Amino acid sequence: MGENSKKTKKVSVKSAAYMPEVSPAVIKRLPRYFRYLREVIRQGKTRVSSAELSKMMNVTASQIRQDLNCFGGFGQQGYGYNVNFLYTKICEILGVGCGFRALVIGAGNLGSALVKSSMFDKRGVDVVAMVDVRENIIGKTIGDVTVYKMDDLEELCEKFEVDIVILTLPKENATAAAQKLLNTKVKGIWNFTGKELDLGDSHIVVENEHIGDSLMTLCYEIARREEDL
Amino acid sequence: MGENSKKTKKVSVKSAAYMPEVSPAVIKRLPRYFRYLREVIRQGKTRVSSAELSKMMNVTASQIRQDLNCFGGFGQQGYGYNVNFLYTKICEILGVGCGFRALVIGAGNLGSALVKSSMFDKRGVDVVAMVDVRENIIGKTIGDVTVYKMDDLEELCEKFEVDIVILTLPKENATAAAQKLLNTKVKGIWNFTGKELDLGDSHIVVENEHIGDSLMTLCYEIARREEDL
DNA sequence: TAGATTGTTAATCGATTAACAATC
DNA sequence: TAGATTGTTAATCGATTAACAATC
Numbered sequence: 001m002g003e004n005s006k007k008t009k010k011v012s013v014k015s016a017a018y019m020p021e022v023s024p025a026v027i028k029r030l031p032r033y034f035r036y037l038r039e040v041i042r043q044g045k046t047r048v049s050s051a052e053l054s055k056m057m058n059v060t061a062s063q064i065r066q067d068l069n070c071f072g073g074f075g076q077q078g079y080g081y082n083v084n085f086l087y088t089k090i091c092e093i094l095g096v097g098c099g100f101r102a103l104v105i106g107a108g109n110l111g112s113a114l115v116k117s118s119m120f121d122k123r124g125v126d127v128v129a130m131v132d133v134r135e136n137i138i139g140k141t142i143g144d145v146t147v148y149k150m151d152d153l154e155e156l157c158e159k160f161e162v163d164i165v166i167l168t169l170p171k172e173n174a175t176a177a178a179q180k181l182l183n184t185k186v187k188g189i190w191n192f193t194g195k196e197l198d199l200g201d202s203h204i205v206v207e208n209e210h211i212g213d214s215l216m217t218l219c220y221e222i223a224r225r226e227e228d229l
Numbered sequence: 230m231g232e233n234s235k236k237t238k239k240v241s242v243k244s245a246a247y248m249p250e251v252s253p254a255v256i257k258r259l260p261r262y263f264r265y266l267r268e269v270i271r272q273g274k275t276r277v278s279s280a281e282l283s284k285m286m287n288v289t290a291s292q293i294r295q296d297l298n299c300f301g302g303f304g305q306q307g308y309g310y311n312v313n314f315l316y317t318k319i320c321e322i323l324g325v326g327c328g329f330r331a332l333v334i335g336a337g338n339l340g341s342a343l344v345k346s347s348m349f350d351k352r353g354v355d356v357v358a359m360v361d362v363r364e365n366i367i368g369k370t371i372g373d374v375t376v377y378k379m380d381d382l383e384e385l386c387e388k389f390e391v392d393i394v395i396l397t398l399p400k401e402n403a404t405a406a407a408q409k410l411l412n413t414k415v416k417g418i419w420n421f422t423g424k425e426l427d428l429g430d431s432h433i434v435v436e437n438e439h440i441g442d443s444l445m446t447l448c449y450e451i452a453r454r455e456e457d458l
Numbered sequence: 459t460a461g462a463t464t465g466t467t468a469a470t471c472g473a474t475t476a477a478c479a480a481t482c
Numbered sequence: 483t484a485g486a487t488t489g490t491t492a493a494t495c496g497a498t499t500a501a502c503a504a505t506c
Contacts, residue, residue: 025473027449031442035423049487058427061487062475069489077488078482094445095452109342116338119441123448163451187451190444194264198287205454207447211440212348213260215419216323218436219352220256222392222416223324225434254497278463290463291499298465306464307506 022070029067030094032057037087049080096124101161102190105177106168107132107140107147110192114166115143128160133169153177157184164188171195178204251299258296259323261286266316278309325353330390331419334406335397336361336369336376339421343395344372357389362398382406386413393417400424407433 036057040048050068054061068074068081074089075081091097102120104111107130114120120127130142133150140147148156156162165186167174174193181189181204188205191197196208265286269277283290297303297310303318304310320326331349333340336359343349349356359371362379369376377385385391394415396403403422410418410433417434420426425437 023473027446028442030449031439031445034445035439035442051487060475062477063473065488066474066490073489075488076482077480078486080487093449093452095448096445098448098452100448100451109345113338113342114440119444123441123445125444125448164447187454188447190447203454205447205450207443207450209440209443210260210264211343211438212352213257214436214438215348215354216260216263216325216352217256218393218417218419218434219324219327219329219354220259220322221434221436222329223322223327225416225432226327252497280463289499291501292497294464295466295498302465304464305506306504307462309463 026067026070030090033064033067034087034090034094034096037083037090040083041087045083047080048083048086050075052080091124094123098124100125100163101128102126102164102166103128103153103156103160103162104130104145104166104168105132105150105153106130106170107134107137107142108168111166111168112142114168115145125164128162129156131156153180154184157181157186162186164190166190166192168192178206255296255299259319262293262296263316263319263323263325266312266319269312270316274312276309277312277315279304281309320353323352327353329354329392330357331355331393331395332357332382332385332389332391333359333374333395333397334361334379334382335359335399336363336366336371337397340395340397341371343397344374354393357391358385360385382409383413386410386415391415393419395419395421397421407435 036053039056040053050061050064053064057064065075068086071089071093074086102125104115104127111130115127115130127143127145130145130147131150131153132138132147137147138149157165162184163186165177165181165188167177167189169177171193172195174191174195174197178189178191178197178199182199182202186204188207189197189199191206191208192211194210194212197206199206265282268285269282279290279293282293286293294304297315300318300322303315331354333344333356340359344356344359356372356374359374359376360379360382361367361376366376367378386394391413392415394406394410394417396406396418398406400422401424403420403424403426407418407420407426407428411428411431415433417436418426418428420435420437421440423439423441426435428435
């Protein structure tokens, strides 16, 4: 650090084996560090202190240092954090650069919007295929992803070595789709169907996404402010 | 309660004035109760206990009772909760039925997908207009919402009495759009731009939505499971 | 009445913050 | 060296759970 040229600093990246379980609260904050570090990089800074970050992000400097230290000593006393180094570390932790491959089930409005966005690119996830039940769109290309038959789901997962499946189909079909995936090498499901999946202790990790929930908390806040005028 | 026919039970809905601040943790869970209660209603049940709900939702019964009690005594000892009554109360709390009106800035893929979904309907939010900067889509209809000129944003908010504005434009323009809204009667912003807005203590409530964040925590979990095989 | 289940208090657990010694 | 800022411990704060009296 200090432009990474001083040879003295030992970067103690805690080894996975001896790493104590990281708390859910910390994990949920990691993507936010990822985003803000990209912003800091975009601003052309090469170093950043927990105090600076804290001001940008509206959290305490203490929390930032505590959070980062769950994964290793990425900073340097008297200096702060080397932005690029820290960003690299956060990316490692979050699996950016693992080259995960994703398949989207459902080529409707939401599925299409997701695929066309820059979201996956930014996070190093490669969308390799979409599937749908509607015959008339099989073979079409959305963004630059081809739509295949839903029937071929398992073979497609095999062929493309799919790591992550994204569910954007009607909630009635969510469970059936998830069941099919249990027989594949798929490692994670990102579930937009609204039907919360619980695959118990299967090898598949599930992340249930409920976009509408934050609309409701917004409405709650608005309604609450109205009543105590 | 008890089919609501016994006259004895006093439903002590805590009055807003004397209601102590509800903790953020509780508020964030409310939409989930909303979703599960809809499910219970769909199943045709008329009563539900905290124990039953707890099994469905994978949380402790204690937490459910504690959460609901922040807002009033909605249950009845020995009986449980009347599903419809509880649902009504949760809806009230969350402002469903306040008839909030929303305007979407940005008629791109995401904006269009949101508008075409059933999300707003389900939550009693009425999308009254979209705006965009691209001349060629002005006047078009998406879902059943008309696209207007971005230039007319303030007038449209006034004319349609917009409560909530949804930002789905490029992040570079997020701040400028939010600034414009400060001069209107808009009460809340649902922000998908990726640029976190902080309007300080303005009268506008902001909810920053980062869909990609949960993709990253999914990747984190996958990467972590891979390393400790 | 007896049984069930809430509402609520007290105990536990986890997460955040403050403080400061270590050290670059 | 002096100044700055981390890494880390201890103190505080908040959230969850357990337990049970109240009561339908």
